[in-house]
Amino acid sequence: KQPDTLLQIIDEYGRMFIYYQSAIDEIETKLKIIDRELSNPGTIGRKNVIHQIQTRVKSLESIVKKLERKDLQFSREIVEKELSDVAGIRMICSYIDDIYAVLDSLAAQSDVTVLEIKDYIKNPKPSGYRSLHVILEIPVFFFKETKRIKVELQIRTIAMDFWASLEHGLRYKLETDDPDLSRRLEQTATTISNLENEMLMIRSKIEAQIE
Numbered sequence: 639k640q641p642d643t644l645l646q647i648i649d650e651y652g653r654m655f656i657y658y659q660s661a662i663d664e665i666e667t668k669l670k671i672i673d674r675e676l677s678n679p680g681t682i683g684r685k686n687v688i689h690q691i692q693t694r695v696k697s698l699e700s701i702v703k704k705l706e707r708k709d710l711q712f713s714r715e716i717v718e719k720e721l722s723d724v725a726g727i728r729m730i731c732s733y734i735d736d737i738y739a740v741l742d743s744l745a746a747q748s749d750v751t752v753l754e755i756k757d758y759i760k761n762p763k764p765s766g767y768r769s770l771h772v773i774l775e776i777p778v779f780f781f782k783e784t785k786r787i788k789v790e791l792q793i794r795t796i797a798m799d800f801w802a803s804l805e806h807g808l809r810y811k812l813e814t815d816d817p818d819l820s821r822r823l824e825q826t827a828t829t830i831s832n833l834e835n836e837m838l839m840i841r842s843k844i845e846a847q848i849e
């Protein structure tokens with residue numbers, strides 16, 4: 639069913655917002671619980687396993703633009719079927735091994751379904767972009783109904799986030815494709831990746847000395 643007026647679209651988005659924000663809240667709580675346990679000295683006891691969690695519900699404008707690119711019109715059914723990144727969580731970890739450890743723990747929870755994983759860490763994008771993108775689905779219990787809702791979880795390290803944030807800003811400023819600048823940006827991603835691997839190796843040595 640297509641909503642016909644602008645007011646109906648805004649009303650529909652308002653209802654969708656409640657669903658998607660609630661799904662974000664559920665996953666964010668799960669991540670905070672995992673982090674609390676991991677940061678306990680009795681377990682691995684390392685501060686800042688999850689450095690930061692950022693969340694957002696995609697704006698109505700971004701949803702409409704994305705649907706237009708796919709030649710689709712806005713409706714709740716179409717958004718639910720076609721878009722998996724309306725609810726977005728970005729989790730920034732300190733080290734690469736934390737990324738996979740937290741994801742494994744989350745994926746093992748009985749109410750969490752992993753629908754898709756795109757591993758741009760093992761296979762970086764040509765731009766140099768590295769991150770782990772995961773589409774999850776969870777049931778959310780509302781006043782009268784239970785809905786299964788998709789959430790896109792982007793997991794990256796502090797180093798990957800540093801690169802992605804700066805590159806994102808620069809790419810918008812680049813009006814035409816400049817192969818030399820693109821190559822140099824890609825090289826910075828490699829340098830940062832080498833740097834964070836070195837930090838990980840130093841951490842492992844220190845941990846081995848403590849044990």
Ligand code: 0O2
Binds near residue numbers: 723756767803
């Ligand atoms: P924004 O403004 O960050 O939200 P789609 O999601 O349909 O567009 P796809 O292939 O499913 O396409 O998504 P993909 O490429 O797996 O992930 C898209 C998101 O990853 C982007 O969101 C960015 O946040 C991030 N991303 C992907 N490639 C790059 C890159 O080269 N550099 C940076 N900095 N970020 C990247 P949006 O919606 O494009 O943008």
